Amino acid sequence: MSAVPTRQQPTVAVVIPAFNEEETVGDVVRAALTLTPEVVVASDGSADATAQVARTAGARVVELLENAGKGPALAAALQATDAEYVVMLDGDLQGLTREHLDVLLRPVLDGELDMTIGIFAGGGFASDFGNKMTPQLSGQRACRRDWLLGVPRLAAERWPEPAITSHLKATDARWAYVELPQVAQVLKETKRGFWSGVKARSKMYGQLLTFWVRKRKDD
Template structure:
């Protein structure tokens, strides 16, 4: 891919050289980002993520949502110095994020998965600074072990690592309880497109996320992946998912697409043109 830049649909840029990290943090005012880390049974991995987030100069708060863990994830997070919101039962990522967002007040949110490996403070800065400096409305990460197709397209459209204005999702908080467990990212993507925005993609070549099959075992992991795909398609139909990929891809993003606007009917997300 090399050192190249490409304008996206809203005039924002993608820079594979990581130039966002060169912006001086000293020019920014007090931190205005809450980092939200949804976690379920991640006691073995969340500590490394929190060691990067806690005390970061761009973050006002670090809020971990312990989604009914049974392995002491919440205790590990508290010991690391994070705020912890403990949910009594495992309700899935969408419910965990909804509960956390409802408890935030900062203008911006950073969503971070709890199982990341190799993440650094510079990665956090490069994800946040395009938004904080007005060069982007939304950012998405592109991890090093993202599937080859996503690397070729230049986007992982269901990335769990994002920075966005809280105002983008706050008006829809009452709709989130009706979404499937793993429908949040594609629901948010539809909101981004509906607002006429395009994300800036931030390369994280040194950051990886373990496969579910490695964390849960082969068959449980494959079943979990299948449930995630099912939830995505229940939230946004396949054609809508394709629109998101095309719109967000730096290679394909010049293709005009109609924004998808998810609504809820009978407790289920649907799309209307």
């Protein structure tokens, strides 16, 4: 009697685009390693020790020579792995645990959803408020790697979340928000100083808005 072939376990990678996140990226990598040994950090032209800290923590590191934006960094991280599924994380998270990663990944692995999008809950007022006001901009997601690589202009968008959201609609993908209790994100105003942070945030929202303007023109 021939042996019944065993079903191969799905491969999973965690991909982390990061720009000047030396203070937090190590903890994010260590949390990610509790889920999978395949953790890839794409340092987006960081001027600090982001790449070194991530490598020391146990990640495979891809270093972009210039700060090209989150989209190009995410695409570079995706190209550095051949895993079937990916969990996307920002490099400035606080309070991340294995349980949060399971919440993101399990509905996708089980075939219930094509993508999950993580929303902070109880991690801190400012972080929670910003995340809940613009949940579609969350960088905490899980999906199939090939689907994500199919997002038009993924590697060309400095902020790829609107392009990903647009592709969810275009492909009729099944997706849902999932809560990540006690997870927070370091605010730009904290990392860069108040006025520099406000300027960076305003610039980011301006760049995000141009995606929809350009999309309407293309359509």
